[in-house]
Amino acid sequence: MSVIPLVFTSGWASGINAYAVVLLLGVFGATGVSDEVPAALQRTDVLIVAGVLFLCEAIADKIPYVDSVWDTAHTVIRPVAGAVIAALLAGESGSLPELAAGAIGGSTALMSHLVKAGTRMAVNTSPEPFSNVAMSIAEDLGVAGVVTFAIFNPVAAAVIAAVLLVLGIVTVVFLASRIRRFLRRRAQRREEKRLAGTGAPWPPG
Secondary structure: OOOHHHHHHHHHHHHHHHHHHHHHHHHHHHOOOOOOOOHHHOOHHHHHHHHHHHHHHHHHOOOOOHHHHHHHHOOOHHHHHHHHHHHHHHHHHOOOOHHHHHHHHHHHHHHHHHHHHHHHHHHOOOOOOHHHHHHHHHHHHHHHHHHHHHHHOHHHHHHHHHHHHHHHHHHHHHOHHHHHHHHHHHHHHHHHHHHHHHOOOOOOO
8 A cells, every 4th residue: 555645644743743743653663553664763762852852842832922932943843854754654665755755744744834833823812821722732632643543544544634734724824814913923022122132212102
């Protein structure tokens, strides 16, 4: 069977939480649940690092504005992780060239990352912090559920991932005004910090 569905699903999930994908796939491979997981993801050191970084993300992802800073820092990391995981999966199965798999996984991870980052910007315009926690938990559960399902039924999981990606893009377009509001607030805070640091008078409101 072609590895494309698993590559696509892992790319989508990596754009949301790459460390969770590495950790889940590695555990599934190490415990013998799946033979599709490459040995590189099953290494003990890889699992430990992925576990620690997953815990860091689990905390940062639930704090307003900190989550957006974390997302910005991972704009490159998540797509690269998606591409690497996809290439490893393709190399293990031999049914898809690794370069093509990397392109699929990386581009899908980039799209889902942008959806996540945009959605979080919109959520951060809300004055209460509970929506961040709810979004983070929903994302973690979604990644865990879809990746686990992909191990047993990769085609159906890929369909679910594709639907979620499309719905996410539509949601970001719908929330565009809130995202612009978040970006204006962030720019204003940066300007206020800059003026405070230089001692210059603040511009009139």
